[in-house]
Amino acid sequence: MIQKTHNQKAWFLVLPVIVLVAFNAVIPLMTVVNYSVQETFGDNVFFWEGVKWFEQVLHSSRFHDALLRQLAFTGIILVIEIPLGVLIALQMPRKGPWVSVCLVLMALPLLIPWNVVGAMWNIFALPDIGLLGKTLNSLGIAYNFTRDPTAAWFTVVLMDVWHWTSLVVLLAYAGLSSIPDAYYQAAKIDGASRWAVFRYIQLPKMKRVLTIAVLLRFMDSFMIYTEPFVLTGGGPGNATTFLSIDLVKTALGQFDLGPAAAMSLIYFLIILLLSWLFYTVTMRNEGD
Amino acid sequence: MAQITLDGIRHCYAGSPTHEDDWALKNMDMIWEDGGAYALLGSSGCGKTTLLNIISGLLTPTEGRVLFGDKNVTSLAPDARHIAQVFQFPVVYDTMTVYDNLAFPLRNRGLDTAAVDQRVREIADMIDLTSALKHRASGLTADGKQKISLGRGLVRSDVNAILFDEPLTVIDPHLKWQLRSKLKEMHQRVGATMIYVTHDQTEALTFADKVVVMHGGRVVQSGTPVELFDTPAHTFVGHFIGSPGMNVLPAAVEDGQVVTCGAIVGTSAGPAADRVDGQVTVGVRPEHVSFAETGIPVNITGVADTGRFRIVDTRHKDQLIKVLVDDDASLPSDQAHVTFLAERTHVYVDDWRQVWQGGTV
Structure with a gap:
């Protein structure tokens, strides 16, 4: 018989982590849950409302519109950033002094604070004085991102591509660097074309990092707030009001804490569900 | 093809x-x-x-x-x-x-x-x-x-x-x-x-x-x-080839004769060979070294048994000479002599094998 030792001291050792997680995740989340089922008029007085806020949010066309905008935005930037990132990573040198130059250049956009990115692009895109805006207008293309929804979308997408493609590049580059030379040599000897090398060697070896890249870009873009808030403020009209901008407007602009809390939870569940779906599907293919 | x-x-x-x-x-x-x-x-x-x-x-x-x-x-x-x-x-x-x-x-x-x-x-x-x-x-x-x-x-x-x-x-x-x-x-x-x-x-x-x-x-x-x-x-x-590898012993050419460990192992034939440039060594495989009554005096310092044969470490002064003997052969006492099989003993100058026309090595 093996005697099981019960050593309660272990609890003591994990206590700091439990406290940390409780304070920065569990307690705030439970507060949100609390708000989402009650009505309050301040003074810490609450009335039970049940699922009323959830019903209201789920039936609100304003929420539907923001969700659609959000899905469209995330879809567009994924379709652009992932292939573009892979393409750039493929062009980067594998060895030599230029490697570090390229890596630093690629890392730069990631190091800039998000609100600065928004401010930079705001100035860059201004139709009267901005480099981009002024250039486009003098080329005869009518461009004004503060008035024209298409122009606003174009600018927001371009900004995100500029800001985040580097992340995909760095991840893809890491995947590519892990491929031993022998694979390329064998492919040469087998007479493989450039496309075959990509399709059968580089892409399979990059699959895992690309999964991570898609997940990260999906989650981050789905929660995007700072950059469009600084650039367009969600406008013109509601044209670039994505989910988190809408959420902040509801919670802090209108001070509708109940609906805002319900919306937060729905928002959270959508991200969780989509991430889980994506991960399970890609990992299941892996197992074949 | x-x-x-x-x-x-x-x-x-x-x-x-x-x-x-x-x-x-x-x-x-x-x-x-x-x-x-x-x-x-x-x-x-x-x-x-x-x-x-x-x-x-x-x-x-x-x-x-x-x-x-x-x-x-x-x-x-x-x-x-x-x-x-x-x-x-x-x-x-x-x-x-x-x-x-x-x-x-x-x-x-x-x-x-x-x-x-x-x-x-x-x-x-x-x-x-x-x-x-x-x-x-x-x-x-x-x-x-x-x-x-x-x-x-x-x-x-x-x-x-x-x-x-x-x-x-x-x-x-x-x-x-x-x-x-x-x-x-x-x-x-x-x-x-x-x-x-x-x-x-x-x-x-x-x-x-x-x-x-x-x-x-x-x-x-x-x-x-x-x-x-x-x-x-x-x-x-x-x-590199052979296990254990060849014995490589420092040597010298004196009066047209190749000498290692105090013993003459060959002749370099001809006066030209007296002026050998470079480092002279003699190489002989442990398989081609055997114990004898006379020859280079050695002390036996170690024996390793590999199963089919034994590798005997012997020393002439400080120079290690490995000898391969059959597993059932008896070893001489501490004081022994070894000889080299002449046709398998080679002379190297700066690591390259040297063959002198008319020489015995």
Whole structure:
């Protein structure tokens, strides 16, 4: 018989982590849950409302519109950033002094604070004085991102591509660097074309990092707030009001804490569900 | 199929070589005969892989020409040379099935489906992978993957030569023998030239008809295993081939005679040999040293039993001389004498074997 030792001291050792997680995740989340089922008029007085806020949010066309905008935005930037990132990573040198130059250049956009990115692009895109805006207008293309929804979308997408493609590049580059030379040599000897090398060697070896890249870009873009808030403020009209901008407007602009809390939870569940779906599907293919 | 000729090949990896040691390969002239089974033997970093990559076309030599038959292929790409190469670590295309892996080189060359199918099945049968054809290649064990690598080389009917770069490194010991005899069998069936790089002398000697020993970027000797064993052209060959390696003893030439450990082991014949430039050593294998009543006086300092024979460490002053004796032979007492078998005792000047016309060594 093996005697099981019960050593309660272990609890003591994990206590700091439990406290940390409780304070920065569990307690705030439970507060949100609390708000989402009650009505309050301040003074810490609450009335039970049940699922009323959830019903209201789920039936609100304003929420539907923001969700659609959000899905469209995330879809567009994924379709652009992932292939573009892979393409750039493929062009980067594998060895030599230029490697570090390229890596630093690629890392730069990631190091800039998000609100600065928004401010930079705001100035860059201004139709009267901005480099981009002024250039486009003098080329005869009518461009004004503060008035024209298409122009606003174009600018927001371009900004995100500029800001985040580097992340995909760095991840893809890491995947590519892990491929031993022998694979390329064998492919040469087998007479493989450039496309075959990509399709059968580089892409399979990059699959895992690309999964991570898609997940990260999906989650981050789905929660995007700072950059469009600084650039367009969600406008013109509601044209670039994505989910988190809408959420902040509801919670802090209108001070509708109940609906805002319900919306937060729905928002959270959508991200969780989509991430889980994506991960399970890609990992299941892996197992074949 | 064709004979492979290396004509004045030199190779340097970085920039412009300023020093002799900058060359990874130093001036190489060699002919690899069509259909031969060669082993390229040497310690790590001696230029074996560089040489192999130059033959296959993965590297273009800094100087010199590579000829296949009469055709200069120095600047041709690997796939145009009809060369197959198997690497140290098995290379398989993970997402493909075993069948698609084997078919890959043929499909890249635009063969039609029926021809591909016939050839793939034939090769799969030869390397015992028929039952695995439908499986994903990534699911195979290391030796299975290495068989695929080999199969991708064999599947092309036009291969001039198959190059192996330490192909058994990652294979389990008990499968090494199996796979090596498979390679031998392949060589007999396919008839292509095979060049097998290894740093394992057992592998080299069992695989090849002819062994090429490399050291410090050049070929120091090439010959049959017996030639390498009996008359090593360089002390490195003496060290590297044989277990334990050759005894290399400091020596001197005095009055036309070669003297080591106080004993005359040969004559250098002729007055010219009195002016020998460079360091003189005498090499003799432990197999060719025996105990005798007279000879070089030694102390026995250690005995190692390997099962079939015993390796006896003896010392003349501080000089170690290893002696190989049969397991059942009796050893002399502490004070003993050893003699060398004259026709297997060689004189080296600056590590290269020296033969003097008319000399006895």
